[in-house]
Amino acid sequence: MILTQTSRIYSDTDELRRRWIMIGGEGAVFLSLMVVGIYRVQRSFRKEGELLSRQKTFLHSITHEFKSPVASMRLQLETLLKRNLTEEQQHTSLNNALEDTDRLDQLLEKTLVAARIDNGELPLFPESVDISAILIDCMDKVIRSNPNRKIIQHIEKRLVMYIDTWAFNSIALNLVENALLYSATGTAVEVDLSSNKGNVVLTVKDTGIGIPDAEKKKIFEKFYRLNSSGGYKGTGLGLFLADYLVKKNKGAISVRNNLPQGSIFEAVFPNKINEIE
Numbered sequence: 096m097i098l099t100q101t102s103r104i105y106s107d108t109d110e111l112r113r114r115w116i117m118i119g120g121e122g123a124v125f126l127s128l129m130v131v132g133i134y135r136v137q138r139s140f141r142k143e144g145e146l147l148s149r150q151k152t153f154l155h156s157i158t159h160e161f162k163s164p165v166a167s168m169r170l171q172l173e174t175l176l177k178r179n180l181t182e183e184q185q186h187t188s189l190n191n192a193l194e195d196t197d198r199l200d201q202l203l204e205k206t207l208v209a210a211r212i213d214n215g216e217l218p219l220f221p222e223s224v225d226i227s228a229i230l231i232d233c234m235d236k237v238i239r240s241n242p243n244r245k246i247i248q249h250i251e252k253r254l255v256m257y258i259d260t261w262a263f264n265s266i267a268l269n270l271v272e273n274a275l276l277y278s279a280t281g282t283a284v285e286v287d288l289s290s291n292k293g294n295v296v297l298t299v300k301d302t303g304i305g306i307p308d309a310e311k312k313k314i315f316e317k318f319y320r321l322n323s324s325g326g327y328k329g330t331g332l333g334l335f336l337a338d339y340l341v342k343k344n345k346g347a348i349s350v351r352n353n354l355p356q357g358s359i360f361e362a363v364f365p366n367k368i369n370e371i372e
């Protein structure tokens with residue numbers, strides 16, 4: 096009898112302990128789910144806030160970016176209206192106005208392309224193309240519009256890749272224009288294109304202001320601009336577009352420090368790209 100009672104007490108205590116363990120376990124799972132949930136909600140609020148503030152900065156800079164070529168074009172046209180201009184002066188004003196229209200055009204294109212990406216409406220038409228020839232052409236144009244800059248080129252000949260021509264041009268142009276913008280006039284920018292272990296590698300090096308490690312990933316996000324780039328013209332869209340287009344072609348883009356100074360951007364494309372999503 097005593098034995099039976101003792102064993103019931105033991106089994107009751109066991110049962111009680113089991114229940115406590117069960118409640119404790121369930122409580123712990125519930126608590127950790129709650130903590131994860133709160134963290135995720137907080138993180139998405141923070142990201143939303145960051146995006147909103149970046150959009151505000153973007154609106155501010157894009158308005159400025161649109162206004163300045165328009166104002167400059169107006170000035171050139173006003174100059175042309177003056178009667179006593181020499182032929183050379185007329186020529187200079189017309190050329191300056193044309194450069195302004197180019198700037199405006201590029202800006203409009205970047206904004207339009209970013210909107211199309213957002214809406215999932217950016218058509219790409221990949222084909223087998225000689226990307227070495229495309230890059231050489233692209234660099235010729237860059238050199239013509241930046242006659243006072245030194246651009247060193249190491250372009251492996253006849254590299255063929257299955258890619259949308261406009262997309263490859265756009266990637267290269269965004270990287271080179273940034274390299275020129277964020278480095279001093281007297282310094283050189285280097286552009287390399289080569290094949291390496293079945294990959295095609297496009298590298299753009301500058302000796303400019305550089306990018307802090309903590310910002311190296313963020314600069315590929317939409318509208319993201321470093322504080323240090325406040326004094327430079329820009330929209331925070333160029334690298335977002337380049338990253339999107341490289342990834343669409345199953346490639347990867349990254350940035351590292353150029354020693355002792357500046358940045359090296361590298362886009363690596365798998366050589367056998369058969370289809371684009």
Ligand code: ADP
Binds near residue numbers: 273274328330331
């Ligand atoms: P932006 O129009 O502002 O240049 P991007 O998307 O092309 O926009 O670049 C995002 C930011 O990354 C720039 O605002 C700048 O702070 C930084 N950045 C891009 N390229 C370079 C570079 N070559 N050297 C230093 N900073 C760079």
